[in-house]
Amino acid sequence: xxxxxxxxxxxxxxxxxxxxxxxxxxxxxxxxxxxxxxxxxxxxxxxxxxxxxxxxxxxxxxxxxxxxxxxxxxxxxxxxxxxxxxxxxxxxxxxxxxxxxxxxxxxxxxxxxxxxxxxxxxxxxxxxxxxxxxxxxxxxxxxxxxxxxxxxxxxxxxxxxxxxxxxxxxxxxxxxxxxxxxxxxxxxxxxxxxxxxxxxxxxxxxxxxxx
Amino acid sequence: xxxxxxxxxxxxxxxxxxxxxxxxxxxxxxxxxxxxxxxxxxxxxxxxxxxxxxxxxxxxxxxxxxxxxxxxxxxxxxxxxxxxxxxxxxxxxxxxxxxxxxxxxxxxxxxxxxxxxxxxxxxxxxxxxxxxxxxxxxxxxxxxxxxxxxxxxxxxxxxxxxxxxxxxxxxxxxxxxxxxxxxxxxxxxxxxxxxxxxxxxxxxxxxxxxxxxxxxxxxxxxxxxxxxxxxxxxxxxxxxxxxxxxxxxxxxxxxxxxxxxxxxxxxxxxxxxxxxxxxxxxxxxxxxxxxxxxxxxxxxxxxxxxxxxxxxxxxxxxxxxxxxxxxxxxxxxxxxxxxxxxxxxxxxxxxxxxxxxxxxxxxxxxxxxxxxxxxxxxxxxxxxxxxxxxxxxxxxxxxxxxxxxxxxxxxxxxxxxxxxxxxxxxxxxxxxxxxxxxxxxxxxxxxxx
Numbered sequence: 041x042x043x044x045x046x047x048x049x050x051x052x053x054x055x056x057x058x059x060x061x062x063x064x065x066x067x068x069x070x071x072x073x074x075x076x077x078x079x080x081x082x083x084x085x086x087x088x089x090x091x092x093x094x095x096x097x098x099x100x101x102x103x104x105x106x107x108x109x110x111x112x113x114x115x116x117x118x119x120x121x122x123x124x125x126x127x128x129x130x131x132x133x134x135x136x137x138x139x140x141x142x143x144x145x146x147x148x149x150x151x152x153x154x155x156x157x158x159x160x161x162x163x164x165x166x167x168x169x170x171x172x173x174x175x176x177x178x179x180x181x182x183x184x185x186x187x188x189x190x191x192x193x194x195x196x197x198x199x200x201x202x203x204x205x206x207x208x209x210x211x212x213x214x215x216x217x218x219x220x221x222x223x224x225x226x227x228x229x230x231x232x233x234x235x236x237x238x239x240x241x242x243x244x245x246x247x248x249x250x251x
Numbered sequence: 252x253x254x255x256x257x258x259x260x261x262x263x264x265x266x267x268x269x270x271x272x273x274x275x276x277x278x279x280x281x282x283x284x285x286x287x288x289x290x291x292x293x294x295x296x297x298x299x300x301x302x303x304x305x306x307x308x309x310x311x312x313x314x315x316x317x318x319x320x321x322x323x324x325x326x327x328x329x330x331x332x333x334x335x336x337x338x339x340x341x342x343x344x345x346x347x348x349x350x351x352x353x354x355x356x357x358x359x360x361x362x363x364x365x366x367x368x369x370x371x372x373x374x375x376x377x378x379x380x381x382x383x384x385x386x387x388x389x390x391x392x393x394x395x396x397x398x399x400x401x402x403x404x405x406x407x408x409x410x411x412x413x414x415x416x417x418x419x420x421x422x423x424x425x426x427x428x429x430x431x432x433x434x435x436x437x438x439x440x441x442x443x444x445x446x447x448x449x450x451x452x453x454x455x456x457x458x459x460x461x462x463x464x465x466x467x468x469x470x471x472x473x474x475x476x477x478x479x480x481x482x483x484x485x486x487x488x489x490x491x492x493x494x495x496x497x498x499x500x501x502x503x504x505x506x507x508x509x510x511x512x513x514x515x516x517x518x519x520x521x522x523x524x525x526x527x528x529x530x531x532x533x534x535x536x537x538x539x540x541x542x543x544x545x546x547x548x549x550x551x552x553x554x555x556x557x558x559x560x561x562x563x564x565x566x567x568x569x570x571x572x573x574x575x576x577x578x579x580x581x582x583x584x585x586x587x588x589x590x591x592x593x594x595x596x597x598x599x600x601x602x603x604x605x606x607x608x609x610x611x612x613x614x615x616x617x618x619x620x621x622x623x624x625x626x627x628x629x630x631x632x633x634x635x636x637x638x639x640x641x642x643x644x645x646x647x648x649x650x651x652x653x654x655x656x657x658x659x660x661x662x663x664x665x666x667x668x669x670x671x672x673x674x675x676x677x678x679x680x681x682x683x684x685x686x687x688x689x690x691x692x693x694x695x696x697x698x699x700x
Contacts (some may be wrong), residue, residue, distance in 0.1 A: 046341045050392035053333055057367050058392045061326045064375035092373050190378040240376045 060172040062165055068239045070229030074138070074145050074158055075244075076088035080205050081224035086198050096201060098228045098243070104147065106162075107136065108181045113151040126191045134184045135160045135236055150184075153244040154236070161186060162236030188228065197250050277610050299403055300354035303362070303448055322374045330365035336360035338396070344399060357395065358403040363409075364391045381425065382418030382424040385411050386601045390435055399578030400443050409436060409448040413455035421462045426604065429459050444518045453526050457503055460563055464499050467493060467560040490614075491607035497534050498603045502567040505600065508629070509571055513637050524641035528629065535625075542611040549690060561604065568597040592628050596621075619656070626652060650685065654678065 076241075082099035089095055099105070112134075137160040139148040154160070163184035193201060206223030229242040245251045263277040271279075340357035343349040363386040372384055392408045395401060419425035433456055440448045507527030512612070542543045571593055578590025599621060606614050626649045633642035657674055673683055 043341075044396075045398035046337075050334060050337055052394050053337070053364055053391045054330055056387055057329060057333070057364075057371055060368065061322065061375070061388065064371065064377045064477055065322070067377075068375055077700060092369050092378075095378075108289045189376060190374040191376055 066076050067233070068231050068241060071233040071239065073229060073241065074159075074232055075227050075229050076104055076145065078228055080107070080226060081208065081217060083205065085205065086193060086201055090194055092190075094195065094198045095190045096193060098188050098226070098227075098240070100188065104138075105133070105163075105183055106134070106181050107147060107150050107184055110180070111147060111150050113149055114184075115229040134163045134165055136163055136184065159232060160236050161232060161238060163187075174238070186238060188230065188238050191228070191242050191243050191251060193251055194233065195245075200245065200250055201243070204250070257572040269470050278700070298355040299358065302403070305362075324646075325370060325556065326367075327373055329363070329370060332661045333360055333367055335616045336363055341399075348687050354401065354403050354557070357401050358407065359398070360394050361395070361404045361407055364388065377611070381420050382415045384679060385415040385418070386428070392605035393435070393448060402443065402445060403438075404444060405439060405445050405448045406451065406528050409440070409455065412436060413451050413533065416455055416459055416462065417519075419462075421466055423466065426459070426463055426466060433459065434497050441516060441519075444516075446519065446522055449519055450522050450526070453507070457500065457530065460499055460503060461496065462504050464560055466495060467562060468495075470559055482630075489607065491604045492560065494538070494604040494607055498561075498565040499567075500530045501600045501603070502571065502597065504528065504534075505571050505593060505597060508641070509574065511641060512632060512638060513574075520638065521640055524575035524633075524638055525644055526645050528641060529646060531625065535618055535622050536652070536655075538614060539622055539655075540615055541618065542615045544611075565601055570602050572598045589632050589636065592632060596625060596628075617671050622652065648683065650681070653681065 042097045071078045077100070078098045078099040082101075082105075084097055084099075086094050086096040126195050129243070133152065135151050135154050136147055137149045137155055137158045138145045138153070139158070148158075149155075151160075163186045165182070165184060204226050206219055207221040208217045209220050224246040226246075228240055228242045231241055233239065259280055262271070263282055265271045266273050266276045293341055296421045336356050337360035339354050340355075340360055343356060344354075345354035359492050368387050368391070372378065389411050392404055396405050396408060412429070416429050419429075424471060435440070436448070436452055439445075440452060504527045507523045507530065510516070511523035511527055514520055516523075575590040575597075578586045579594075581587055581590070606617060609617075626645060629643060629645040630649065633639070633645060654674075657677065
């Protein structure tokens with residue numbers, strides 16, 4: 041006869057896996073589904089990990105990451121006056137509200153605090169030095185970064201993804217990247233949760249689904 | 252340890268305790284020869300190696316993210332693998348003489364469960380930032396380890412827990428979770444007398460103590476329980492803070508040494524002894540030549556640390572002092588001496604961060620004296636307490652220390668050729684002398700035993 045202890049321990053494992061699957065699918069389907077274009081220049085190349093295989097983390101394009109200053113609800117605080125310097129800006133969440141504009145979505149406002157209504161995405165003030173310089177130069181926009189999450193791919197899909205991402209190289213003279221092979225237009229389907237967090241659902245390249 | 256080795260070890264203690272006679276012990280041990288034990292160890296190693304290969308193969312297969320199946324079918328396949336291996340493990344656990352096979356199947360079940368957790372997350376594109384998938388993996392293994400004596404699964408889980416603490420954002424919640432899990436794991440490790448798992452857990456605990464102290468150091472800088480790495484650039488890390496971390500590891504090393512010398516857990520005396528002296532030695536040695544490292548632009552002196560960051564090492568030292576106090580009341584002179592030593596070095600250790608108010612040269616000189624005192628005292632204590640493993644390791648560290656100081660001191664006074672010739676002669680003479688002395692101590696110890 042199978043001992044009760046063994047059954048309990050096995051049941052816990054079964055519950056953990058099925059619960060994880062159930063919770064993940066419910067969580068992903070609870071959000072609002074949106075599609076955004078991907079910036080191939082900012083996205084990293086897919087990488088392989090032991091436990092989870094091929095992984096790709098897309099970056100959204102500048103329509104979503106470059107926020108005009110006049111869209112922010114609060115007064116912008118200069119970096120110098122932030123308590124504890126630049127590090128404080130890294131902790132700063134920016135909630136970006138989006139509205140549907142025909143078949144696409146666009147940024148309608150941004151706020152440092154969570155909005156009470158509307159569909160919004162949680163982002164972080166981009167700490168890269170370029171955005172800092174731009175802000176210091178009193179430019180009319182600031183950059184944000186979204187935690188889009190990882191998309192896990194099969195071996196077959198990775199080849200196609202590499203083709204879509206093109207091939208970039210560093211130009212020493214202009215100190216910038218240029219395209220050796222031009223990328224194809226890419227987009228990602230995301231589930232936007234109530235708290236503004238994102239779960240990637242599907243990846244598209246040139247209108248075709250990769251995953 | 253395989254079953255036969257365990258039995259042969261147990262026989263000695265049963266005879267000592269008077270449970271069985273020496274003749275009976277000989278009769279039993281003749282049935283299970285050392286050759287048998289060696290063969291069983293070899294088979295056991297083969298089985299575990301095979302189990303690990305199968306488990307890793309499964310992880311890689313699942314990680315390749317097969318798209319041909321629906322998420323429901325994938326989940327079902329995972330569950331069949333996990334339950335199948337576990338059932339086989341359980342089946343052989345009940346069968347006499349099949350414990351090794353059972354351990355292998357349970358290990359394969361544990362590895363495929365981990366693969367399953369990762370595949371489920373992968374199927375739904377869920378990614379965790381702080382290694383929560385490792386926690387889910389550990390949670391799935393916990394009851395199996397609780398209900399059965401699973402040598403390899405416990406080792407695997409201890410490794411996973413140590414890896415997890417590396418991946419966290421070091422929030423207070425992470426620190427609390429690790430503390431609770433490590434405590435539960437230690438209970439299982441002590442129950443199963445699992446030495447490798449103990450070593451992983453002690454390394455994990457030492458890292459956890461480091462992070463705990465770092466988190467305390469960051470208290471004045473962080474209003475919220477945020478990722479510690481975001482706050483790190485804001486910390487004014489000074490000499491007092493660095494010395495506080497030395498104090499932390501020295502106190503942890505002292506605690507392990509006390510546990511080893513007091514033989515709190517006889518079977519664990521080896522890892523306690525070795526890790527104890529390693530923590531104590533390697534954290535202090537860089538400060539024995541601190542004057543070479545400190546420059547005017549680097550560490551600024553004195554930058555006093557925050558008193559709260561001292562809490563972990565003061566707490567450990569206070570614990571060591573408390574458990575050493577009963578030795579002071581003992582009529583045994585040796586026991587009294589050992590207790591006095593541990594209380595003394597614990598008190599000195601607590602005061603170590605105050606050295607930051609001196610200058611780099613004073614720190615170097617003081618740390619040299621302290622380390623030399625500790626090494627000599629450890630040699631003496633390990634010899635009178637018959638802890639020969641601790642004695643040998645301390646002797647190695649002592650030799651290394653002398654060598655280091657020789658090159659450090661004379662490299663500025665002598666020319667290179669002469670330095671090496673003299674160094675070589677001294678080493679040969681010193682090696683012969685120490686070898687003779689240690690042989691004398693060993694022989695004396697063996698006679699007394």
